Amino acid sequence: MSLRAWRLAFRMQRLELLIFVAAAVLVTVASLLIAWGASEARASFDACYQASGTDAGCASSPSLNDFSMWGGFAKLGAFLTPFALGLFLGVPVVAREMEERTAGIAWTLSRSRSRWLIQRVLPLAVVVIVLAAAVGIGSEFVTRTNPFAELDANPGFADHTARGWMLPVRALAVLLVAVAVGAMVPRQLPALLLAGAVTLALFVGLSIGMDAWMTAEARPMPIDESRFGLVAGGPRIFDIAYRDDATGEVITMNDFYNRYGDIAFPDGEQGPEGFTQVAIGIPGEEYATWVTRESAILGALALASGALALVVVRRRRPS
């Protein structure tokens, strides 16, 4: 691809790009500042707590609650980033040319329609990946410095839809879905609404499918009630169960209650004698494996959408 083709691709969507670059820079810088502030506040709080043995008089200003709240906003922004980037940059690639009736000229001037489409989409794909990755890195820091968790070494599945390299992968998949929908519906706003609905359906389906897959492979994990939750290391927990210490059989809480009733809980609080409470889930160490699997599915979706967009552009009338 020539430099001219890259410049042209950027000029065609300069307004959207300008808004997104500004928004991505804002979200990333805000995330880094929140992470830094949270980390400082937490360090000062922990030092005070260790010195006095109590959290009385250890209030930091702004408080850990404030950082947690701001971190929540940053993570919400990061979660939405791939969808906003993909939809708003992907839909107009073909739909705008057709709506403005310039597709005929553009396609005639290019050596082939496929080449034209690739030249339009490739620079956008690079921008989308770079911006989503920047936001993903910022959000990764926010998760790792969560003031109410110990996630700095291994965040595992914590906030896994709003941080790290899932963001660029998702953004790329949404971009190509949006390009395909924009090629089929020759008006930008209806195409955007349809692409939004299609994306929602695809991601809800993917989320349900991944949860079912993970549930099928989930296994019992010992519970070590730490300061910040049941199991350390950011696992994905689907259920709580009891393991029979004698036989090793794992019984879900519902099944346990149905089998033994209230008698098993004499004081209503403690676990039953002879059983150990366990969490059923996927350990945080397997995060990379599962993200790779989800990325592979999204990659296949992106390829299929890209191929569909190519077929539609090659076959359709330019108006």
Place this chain on the structure above:
Amino acid sequence: MSRIGSWLVLSFRLNRWEVLASAAGVALLAAGMIWFTWQLRTLAAAEPACLDPTTYVVACEQSPQAFYELASFAEGLSSVAWVAPFGMGLVLGVPLVSREIEQRTAGMAWALSRSRTSWLVRRVAFAALVLVSLLFVLAITSEMQAAAQMPTRHLDQDFAWYGRRGGLLVVRGLAALGVGVLAGALVGRVLPALLLAAFASVLIFTVISLGMDRWIEADAVVMATGDPEGGRYLGERVELPSGELVDYGELGRRGLSIEVIDEEDRLFARPEDVGHPERMIGWGRSLIVPGRLYPQIVLRESAVVGGAAVLLALAATFVVTRRRPG
């Protein structure tokens, strides 16, 4: 065809995709709400005594389960009803001017019209008519669903689901329409204008919401902490022995921090201070706007949001009369 008829047909043709998408969305949402209303009323009618949270009936240990499970799904729809006015307002408002500019038909449309202002009024009036009609349906169905979900409460004097039911949906939609039209007129391209309008809406409505909270603080009463049924919760406060009411941020700035709260909501800095009232920091309190003020507060917010809609419409008119058509 009459003038009104031709105006309706032309306006619909220009925006048919957005109108159809909005109508389809509202039809789906309203149908879902009516279905949930019917199901919830059927369940409530079967055992009405079981749904009153203020009384305990021994036979009711299992039966409300189905009701509350269904109600939690229904609550999802009410969240969509909360977002709908913003989404529909922007989708209908943004393309009114921006699409004409983007497709380079604005010059012709403006030249053929008596004035740019009358052209804009005709376009906006149609979008507003569609929006108000659709949101009116949503306002009614969301009220019906809320009443079915909370059968023991008097929702005309209750802040439950504030902004997710009733007339506020319509007024917020009109303001979002104004944001959309203005952004479209300023930017002149559909998708960038939609993006900008979405960001602007978040900003404007956050400011209005925070402003309203500050305004209604004057009407709030200080109550013991707990669930203020029907009231609007504005936050936690600490009532100092001097009678002064401060928030937790101010408490921190004064170097005070709370370690223990006793059963009478008295706040202490250290466990050993409990039992020594003279060492108490203060009492934990909630700032609540009473439910009986609900109609008054809705009216106030409607006036503010409606005023914002008028200002936005005026600003859009100003931009359209001044800007170049391409």
